[in-house]
Amino acid sequence: MRLLKILNILLVAVVILLVINLICPVDTIMGNVLYNLDTSKPRCYFMNAGISNEIPINNCCYELYNQLACEQIKGESDFTCYVSKTSGRYYLVNKKTIDYCKKEGFDIEIK
Amino acid sequence: MRLNKDISLTVILLIGIVILSFVNIEEARPKIESSENIRYDESTNTLYLDSLTIKQKIAQMVVTSGVKENKEELHELFIGGVYFGAEPAKSDYIYVINFFQDGAIVPLFIATDMEGFRNPFENFQKFPVFTEIQTKEQAYDIGYEQGKLLKELGFNLNFAPVVDLEDNIWNCRNLPGTPEEIAEKADYYIDGLQENQIIATSKHYPGKTLSSRDPHKFIVNAVVDKNDLFPFEQNIENKVSAVMVSHIIIKGHVDSGSKPSVVSEKIISGLRNKFTGLIVTDAISLLGLKNFYADEQRMYIDLFKAGNDIVLNFDYNIENVQHMIDIVANAVERGEISEEKIDDSVTRILNAKGINVK
Numbered sequence: 001m002r003l004l005k006i007l008n009i010l011l012v013a014v015v016i017l018l019v020i021n022l023i024c025p026v027d028t029i030m031g032n033v034l035y036n037l038d039t040s041k042p043r044c045y046f047m048n049a050g051i052s053n054e055i056p057i058n059n060c061c062y063e064l065y066n067q068l069a070c071e072q073i074k075g076e077s078d079f080t081c082y083v084s085k086t087s088g089r090y091y092l093v094n095k096k097t098i099d100y101c102k103k104e105g106f107d108i109e110i111k
Numbered sequence: 112m113r114l115n116k117d118i119s120l121t122v123i124l125l126i127g128i129v130i131l132s133f134v135n136i137e138e139a140r141p142k143i144e145s146s147e148n149i150r151y152d153e154s155t156n157t158l159y160l161d162s163l164t165i166k167q168k169i170a171q172m173v174v175t176s177g178v179k180e181n182k183e184e185l186h187e188l189f190i191g192g193v194y195f196g197a198e199p200a201k202s203d204y205i206y207v208i209n210f211f212q213d214g215a216i217v218p219l220f221i222a223t224d225m226e227g228f229r230n231p232f233e234n235f236q237k238f239p240v241f242t243e244i245q246t247k248e249q250a251y252d253i254g255y256e257q258g259k260l261l262k263e264l265g266f267n268l269n270f271a272p273v274v275d276l277e278d279n280i281w282n283c284r285n286l287p288g289t290p291e292e293i294a295e296k297a298d299y300y301i302d303g304l305q306e307n308q309i310i311a312t313s314k315h316y317p318g319k320t321l322s323s324r325d326p327h328k329f330i331v332n333a334v335v336d337k338n339d340l341f342p343f344e345q346n347i348e349n350k351v352s353a354v355m356v357s358h359i360i361i362k363g364h365v366d367s368g369s370k371p372s373v374v375s376e377k378i379i380s381g382l383r384n385k386f387t388g389l390i391v392t393d394a395i396s397l398l399g400l401k402n403f404y405a406d407e408q409r410m411y412i413d414l415f416k417a418g419n420d421i422v423l424n425f426d427y428n429i430e431n432v433q434h435m436i437d438i439v440a441n442a443v444e445r446g447e448i449s450e451e452k453i454d455d456s457v458t459r460i461l462n463a464k465g466i467n468v469k
Binding site for chain 1: 114117118120121124125127128131132134135176178196197198199224228229230231233234240280281282283329331394396397398399401402425426427428431
């Protein structure tokens, strides 16, 4: 009896989620919620032969989309994004940037 | 009694979940009209423009991400082309490009950004960045080598060279020298590419796109003078096949009327008056454009209304690309965008692909 009640509550929750998903996809809502929970500023640096250049976030997402992959690293930046692992040209970005670009519809490969 | 009520509720909820799941799946699947209506005569390599629906014409003007899972839908839509960023090896490119071209009614544009600074092939071939190009001969050799590689892999459209006079952001994307030297090097680079049947794209019209600015600002204003325009004019005279228009709000020698250049009819028609080739938008996902508009639908309409031939929408979600096509097709149907203008663009695109249009 009690089990059936719990099951019904869960089923109602699933129905609500399916209805919400019809109006606005749940992954978009979740993406926005997670993005807004992180209050840090997006950061994006282009490294060229050891020289760092700050790239406007306006352009950064497109550059990350053009890389082969982004890999999590330890240190000031959360990710390094590159075409070739041996290249002297690569990007250093924080998690906020990755989340932001994904939210904006860019397909970024995370290793 | 109470138990029966709970069981009935469980059954009703389960039926509801099944129905809602089907509705969700149906909503997620793009509804695309069949492409069987398209008349393309292979023997004469002729496509009959009047056989295309408005949506198919709009789709032919779009270059989008080469997402393998979307291949069938992209073919059905009659999409103009696909874009590829970095892949690990030569064989990956050859495979994926053949995969996309196989079964397409007319060949797709296969596009990339091979500038030097942005080199998606760096895993197997290195090229110098543009700031390192000192002579016109070197520019030609690099253009030719890049063209040869692009052709070998199956590409036919390259979004290069950059002819902005300076780059204060990446500090390596512009050709060095005076406006005349930049124009000359770009001409030689374009010759090298186009001798390999790769469409070259002078960018980013009308200039000042890579000038120093606040990295946290999205919408950017700049003032251009005749020096900024000189390389574009020179490249056009030298028969560059395409010009890419930027998202910068421009004043000065040309004026975008307080809106991004890419949606400015003034800027695009001014360019069209002197250029018969393809006019390409910068990636529309760049936030300098997106953040200018409160309403995305208005942005889509303005992009096509302005007179661009090719619109770069790299959204990996095909539903969003299809949504854009639907919005623009509706605007054409209600007369907000001239169908004649769309026909001209589609003709230019098909001609650039080597197809006759009737």
